[in-house]
Amino acid sequence: MLNKVPEVTIWFWIIKILCTTVGESFADWINMNLGVGLVNTALIFTGALAAVLAWQLSAARYIPFVYWLTVVVVSVTGTLYTDILTDSQGVPLALSSTAFAGVLAVVFGVWYVRERTLSVHSITTRPRELFYWLAVLVTFALGTATGDWTLELTGWTAGVSVLLPLGLIVAIIVGWRLGANAVLSFWLAYILTRPLGANLGDWFGSPGGDGGLGLGTALTSVIFLVAILATVVYLTLSRSDVIAAQDPTGSPRALNRATARERGMLAYYAVVAVAAAALLVWAHQQPHATPTGEEDTPAPVTSQITPQEATSPFPAAEIAKFRTITADTLAKVNAGDQRAATSRVKDLETAWDDDQSTLEPKSEKAWNFLDGQIDQVLKALRAPHPDKAGEVNALNTLLTSLG
Known part of the structure; x- marks a missing residue:
């Protein structure tokens, strides 16, 4: 041919x-x-x-x-x-x-x-x-x-x-x-x-x-x-x-x-x-931001802001989207479906990263607060040996902050 x-x-x-x-x-x-x-x-x-x-x-x-x-x-x-x-x-x-x-x-x-x-x-x-x-x-x-x-x-x-x-x-x-x-x-x-x-x-x-x-x-x-x-x-x-044709030998x-x-x-x-x-x-x-480092840095901000202050600067539709994904992930964790939960939390990471350019300028302090909690969720679900209690705690914390 x-x-x-x-x-x-x-x-x-x-x-x-x-x-x-x-x-x-x-x-x-x-x-x-x-x-x-x-x-x-x-x-x-x-x-x-x-x-x-x-x-x-x-x-x-x-x-x-x-x-x-x-x-x-x-x-x-x-x-x-x-x-x-x-x-x-x-x-x-x-x-x-x-x-x-x-x-x-x-x-x-x-x-x-x-x-x-x-x-x-x-x-x-x-x-x-x-x-x-x-x-x-x-x-x-x-x-x-x-x-x-x-x-x-x-x-x-x-x-x-x-x-x-x-x-x-x-x-x-x-x-x-x-x-x-x-x-x-x-x-x-x-x-x-x-x-x-x-x-x-x-x-x-x-x-x-x-x-x-x-x-x-x-x-x-x-x-x-x-x-x-x-x-x-x-x-x-x-x-x-x-x-047009094969190369000659x-x-x-x-x-x-x-x-x-x-x-x-x-x-x-x-x-x-x-x-x-x-x-x-x-x-x-060389010194560079590792996943662990990124997850740990927002911790001091958490005690300086309330959940209401974290969500009020952002459009309600965007917060609802993040909350829906988080709730879906929590349901899969509670059902014992770790694979599906890990897959679903990827949607949260992608959605959050894609919206950073529009959300962060509205309130850098509020964005860092939620970013830190999302990082904790990602860390818990992607651990080499996931702990269900830790996953549930991180997801519930994020859900509370999202209102």
Whole structure:
């Protein structure tokens, strides 16, 4: 069959990052604004993934709209799987990052043993196409885990967190230009576009107080979705990313020279990896706001303000929204459904963070008061070994403050 994936041009990378960003923002919007919940959102997108993947597999050739729609849905689904492990199951990000890296290595290993190539210029059979999409799904899950783990280690703001994956992608481009293996370089960059796109989405959507632009998840999704549609229309009309035929096989002598150069560039990639790891270790050792520190700092404010003073500066509808989510979480805790409670409290965190840019200016003192209590709730529900009494106490305290 004809090659079912696009040529790797600058347009490929631009739209890949756009798809990653809008996928992340759109999933957050559904999870938070529609109150669907993390697990239900994952189920919805798993069904959507099955549908769009069937469409992509049934196509006789590369169709930009179908292909990139599949990428968007895969990006959302892979991200949600990682979030479920982290938020609902309490799996440490270090463990999930390692596990997904191992799964990806197995996928690539089996793919290569069977097909003797991992090149995107050779996706001309059904097995190769299936291996390709499985690898793409795992790269999104791995990129989510490693990106979140990086933020957990460093405490970087959304804007600063963009720089590390961007710098690593630039280093990979340099390595590729100097003769590194093209297939290896492609997949390394592909993995890194996930944290880059997600960090861009967080930067656009996060409140200004968190180092973001404060556009919110809905507007961020619209902006990037329009950019994706414009790019897809251009590619559909220009057909500039269509792979006309497979690359011819080079002579043995040329392949030997390329292999020697590629092996030499592996040392370069090893140096880049060591440098990135050293940077993360250094950043982790620097003073920065940790989840525990954030939860502990508002405590002195709590004794200086009453619940009435904490809620009166804010719109009643917003307070009612926070109270509804808190009450739902408490009901799930009392019912013994820890997984559902952890998933529901994520909605509270997302809603509170999204409203920070509008609520905090109304009363910084009241906002800090409620922020401290919400942090205590998050800490209680996400503890490695949650204590039901502690969870109930934190949730009841917050409900009292919300009126």
